[in-house]
Each structure stands twice: as structure tokens, then as C-alpha cells.
Amino acid sequence: MKEKVIALSLMAMAVTAAHAQSSVTLYGRIDNGVQYESGVPGGHVFSAESGDWGCSWWGLRGAEDLGGGTQAVFQLESQVDTQNGQQEGNLFSRHATIGLTNPKYGTFKLGNLGAGEVSQDSWGTDPQVMQRYGISSLVRGRNWASAANGFEYQTPNWSGLSFRGQYDLTNNTNWNQATSATGQGRTDGIEGVYTYGMGDFRVIYDEVRGADGTFNDVYNHSRSLLAGGTLVFGPVRFYAGYQHLSAPNATDASVGVTPGTQPIGVAAPTAVNHEWFGAAWQANVATTLTAAVYHANANNGNGNATLFTLAATYNLSKRTFLYTEAGYIRNSSTSNLAMADSSYGNNNYDPATNTSSNGNPNYGHSQEGIFAGIMTSF
Template sequence: MQRKYLAVAILCTGASVGHAQSTVTLYGVVDANLEFANHLGAVPVAANGFNPGPSNNVFRMDSGGVSGSRWGLRGSEGLGGGLKAVFVLESGFNLDTGTSQQSGRLFGRQAFVGLQSDYGQLSLGRQYTSMFEALANFAPAAYATQYEPVVVMAGANFREDNTIKYTGSFGPITALGHFSFGTGLALPPTVGAPFILGGNGEVPGQFRRDTAYGAALVYATGPLGVVVGYDQFNPTIAPTAQPTNAGTGTFKKASVGASYAIGPAKIMAGYRWGQNKNQQGAEFLRDDFYWIGGTYQITTAIGLTLEYNYDNVKNQFGDAHLANPWQISAISNYAFSKRTDVYVTAAYTKNAGLAMESAAIFYANSLSLGNSYALANGQSSMFGIAVGLRHKF
């Protein structure tokens, strides 16, 4: 009998030790604002005859002004010898309507499991691309949801399904690399972009279809930071006129960036080279994207952000003479506490919609957010301003 009790005690002790080595954290952000924007039209898709329509002003409530609204779970378990099992499940949602983002995925922002050690982390699931993650600390607005031209910068495939990813930090250097067996990105044809882009991938006998890969290196020491990155996406391309004539395109991007901190201020700048080819290998987009800006923490409660973006478009669907889009944006926020702040965010864009929305990126921002930033007929600029409240938990 005593041995029986002893065995139970040992089992209970073992269970409590195992539990002590495991952690699960619930976290999230809720962010909503009231916005005004002008010169808006509809996203030009087949349903409206590829016609953005007349110019209108809009007053609306939005979800995610400076942070995408989300909730998530992250956890880890010590496996001994410095090895850990880790996971992240992160769901994006529209706070104004309660609906899911990322095409209705339950965990559309991130969903992965992996192993972590002193040699780095290897993870499997839906994850950010290497270049997107590496550039995060080199974009002044830090991917602020509402007006940041993140799709122009890193591509509409900056989150990818079916991805294996490595991340390792060695002193001042962080290395990242990933491969996706099928990104899961699908965009409909829009005006100026007369084909269906992307799909589910992972099709037997078509290994290249919707695959993607990339790598990045970040060097950060003291006030200085430097980043280089590369990303390639091989999407399904199916012409609307001949949908059976589908193949895989080749979208390439390479980037460099730098940052330097001076007291409460930080200056950031970068360059991204881009080239997209269709299923026949013909170039249909070639551009050079630049950004510069900075942040300034006036007090512990008040922060300012300013960012300028410029896209030198050399070829867009065969047109080499398009006016180059540019945008200037600003954010001012006041923190009531570490978790709650209010903000004002504003942007002015020329030769594109807010977030530099255009056919060049298949209107991916508008289609993802559910709020159009497509320019109306006859318009060449757009202005937007929003006042919002954000809480982190």
C-alpha cells in the first residue's frame, strides 16, 4: 500500500514539474478608429465591370489604424537540454464588425509549431516571410495597418501558408530563411491586371505552383541597424480570356535598409527592387521602391512618426510612362498607459490610392481590409485621416 501511494506521489510530482516547464499566454490588440477619406471609388473587379466609378468622400469606422486587431495564444514547453517546443496561434479580426480577416481564416495572421534551441528556431505552419519580418524594424510606421504601403514594400504574399521557416540569432546578427509549399494567396483580376493571381498550391505534379522562398539578414548593434533581404513568389497565373492557359509566374523582390537611433529619435530608410514576370516569362512589373522617415518620442507618453514612400515604376503591364506614385504619412499617439493609447494617423497619396493602392498590387490592401482605397475615375490623389483608440492585452 505504501508503495502504491509512493508511485502516485512520484507521478503527481512529475506532472507538476512538466506543467511548470510549460507556458501558454493569451495576448491581443483591439484597435478602432473613425476615418475620413476623399476621392474614393470601388475596387475595379468583374462584379462592377472593372469600373471604379465616380469620386466620393467617406466617413466610416475602421478596425486597425496603427495595429491590426487580433487575439492569439503563444506557448512553449521545455524539453530538456536547452530544447523547447513552441507554438503561436494568432487570429486577425475586424473590430468594427466582429468578422475574421485573412479570407476568413481562424488563425490567419500566424499559425505554427516549432522547436527552439541555442541554434535557432525551426517552425512549420502559416508564417510571415523572412523579408517582411526582417524589415519590420526598418519601416518608420512599423507596418501601421491603415496607410502603410506594406504590400508594395514586401508583396501581397507577406504571410504564407504551408511554410517551413528558420530563425537564428547569433550576437548582433539575426538570420532568417523560409520556404512555402503553397502560399494560399489568391487575388481576382482587376482593371489593368487581366488575370487570376495565385491559388492554393500543393498540386500533385506541379511542385512549383504557388511556392515561395526567401531569406534575410539583420545586423543590429548599439544605435545602428542594417538589413538585407530577398523574396520570391511563384504564383499561379491564369488569363481571364484563356483560363486553361495557366502557368506559374515569378515575382522577385530584394531589399536593403538601415536605421540609426539618436536619443529619443530614430531615422530609417530603405530600398526595394522588384520584378514580376508572367507564366511565359514576360516582365509585366518592374519598379524601385524607396522609403525614408523616423520616429521621435517627445515624452514617455507622446510619440511622433513621419514616413515618405516613393515608387519608381519602370513597367506596369506594358506601360513604361505611368506617373510614379508617392505618399507621405504621419502618426501621433498619446499613451495613457503601457497598454492603452489614442492616436491620429493621416496620409496623402499621389498617383495611387492610400497605402499606394493600385492595379500594380492587385488592390490587395482593399480586398484584404474590406475597405476600398481605390482611386475613383478621373482622380490622381487621395487624402485620409483617422482618430482612434488602441488597447493591448
């Protein structure tokens, strides 16, 4: 711990010196708030939270001019729980990359792509911009995939059209398998975005393999095809999207389900279809109101769920805003999806210890929640 503090202190001094040369930028954001949720295992909970609108992070971003319009670029980024000050994940688990960029030829970078994995760009099709209750809820966080040991190429913008491709290695003798039984196998993906006068449209395809190199968990290790976009009419931006997940190798064992804990006829899903639509209304310069509906249906008897959301933000300045969001999720009789991403399976709630391995409601039960907070960036 002492060594980490010393390293961060030296880094801060280096940033100060480099910043004077306009080559390195220190940036970040802090999000803290409170939330209330009912229908969780054991009843309801009122809590202080970091990251309901979006996770808190800090990072370093730099560029060096190499001539001819080409720059060497790097990015280091770390996620923080600003309710307790603890680092989430490794020091630079969100980003640790270096590369080259040129406005004519595009950008190439390699390293830990982390939170830059292409599936996370699905926020651009989400009316709630991937808040706690949003596009990731009904797919149990599948849109928060991350990628290490990778390289990426981003094309220039061609009259509103651009593409981004990624490939991430396992550093293992087996091309697709992870180096440990708990690791993530090979991942890859491609994204196309077209922006036009009244909105935008994007298509994202990505693959995240399990440790054994197969698609063995539809919510974690699967193929994902997502398409969606926006359309603007005056002060209102409309959103719509569709996502299909496929994990043909999924079994109860591969998703960690204990036999006999699920409803009769229910087995690990191998496919999920997910649709959503919504609208964001810019009521005035400072205020935005957003409403959205999300629906997902899983095969193998897992039923369906619908999430209804209503949110608002109020800008206090260019860098700081207040936010709030309310949500309600309705499950069919064999579904137990939660308001926020949670692992698949029965909640196995133990009343004696008041604990559960996840936040899922009972099968067929609903959940409600509301949160509010403040976000600032620097």
C-alpha cells in the same frame, strides 16, 4: 457556426487549465478608430475602421521544456475585424505552427507561417511601422505576403547578427504551381538583421509565385529585394529603405486588366523601385511624432507616386495608446496608386451603383486621408 462556438469554448477552458501550468499564453490586441479619405471613387468617405494602426488579432502561444535548453513551441493566431466581430480569413490563418527552439541552435518550426512570411518584417524599416499609410501603400500591399505549407529556421543571435529562412510548398505535383487556379504558388525567402548600438540594418529577399508558378504580378506574385535600417540620435530615430520588385512574366491578362481601360502607352508593370525615409521623435515619455516620405516608380508607362505622412501616438499605459496619422499621395499622369494597398488597374467606378472594384483614384489624381483611434493589447 454552432460547432465553431463550441470549439472556441473548449479551447478557452483548455487555455485556462494550461495557463495554470505556465505553458500556454493567451494574447491579442484590439485596434478601432475612424477615418476620412477623399479622392476615392465616388468622392470621399468617413468610416469606422478596425486596424488602421495595425490589425486586431488573438492567439495562443505555448512552450514545453524538453530538457537541455530545448523547448517544443507552438503558435495559433487569428485575425479579427473588431468593428463587426467577424473573423478575417480562416480561423488560424495568421499562424498555425509547431517547432523546436534552443538558444544555442536556433528555432525550427513548420506549418502555416501565415503573417510570419519574411516580407512582413519590413515593418522594421518603416517610419510608420506599416500603418495604413506606410511602406505597403505604394506597392499595393506586396509587403503583406503570407505563406502556408511551410517551414522556417531562425538562427541564434550572434552578437547582433541573425538570419531567418523560409520555404513554402504548394503540395502539388508541379513544384511551383498552386493546387487551384486562384491559389498562390511556391514562396520562399531569407532575411538578415544586424542590430548595433545606434540602430539596425536588415535585408529581405523573398519570392511569391502566382498560381501558374511564375512571377506574373509585380504587386502580388513577384521577387522582392528590400534593404533598410534605422539610426538613433538622442530622442530621434531615422529611417531609410529601398525595395525592388520584379515580375518578368506580368501581362495585362495576368493582372486582370481589361484592354482599353488604361492610359495610352500603359501596360502591366514588370518592375517597381520604391524608396522611403523618415524620422520618429520621442517628444516625451508618452508621445511620439513621426514624419515620412515614400516614392515609387513603375515601368511600362505606369509613372510614379509620392506619399507624404505625418503621425503621432500617445501612450495611456504600457498596453494602451491613442494614435493618428494623416497622409497625402500625389500621382503622376499615368499613375493611380491609392493611400492604402489596392489592386492594380482602373477604378472602373460606376456612378449608377456608386461602386468600384478598388479604391484607386483616377489616373493622375491625388488622395488625402486622416484617421485616429485606440489600440490595446493583452
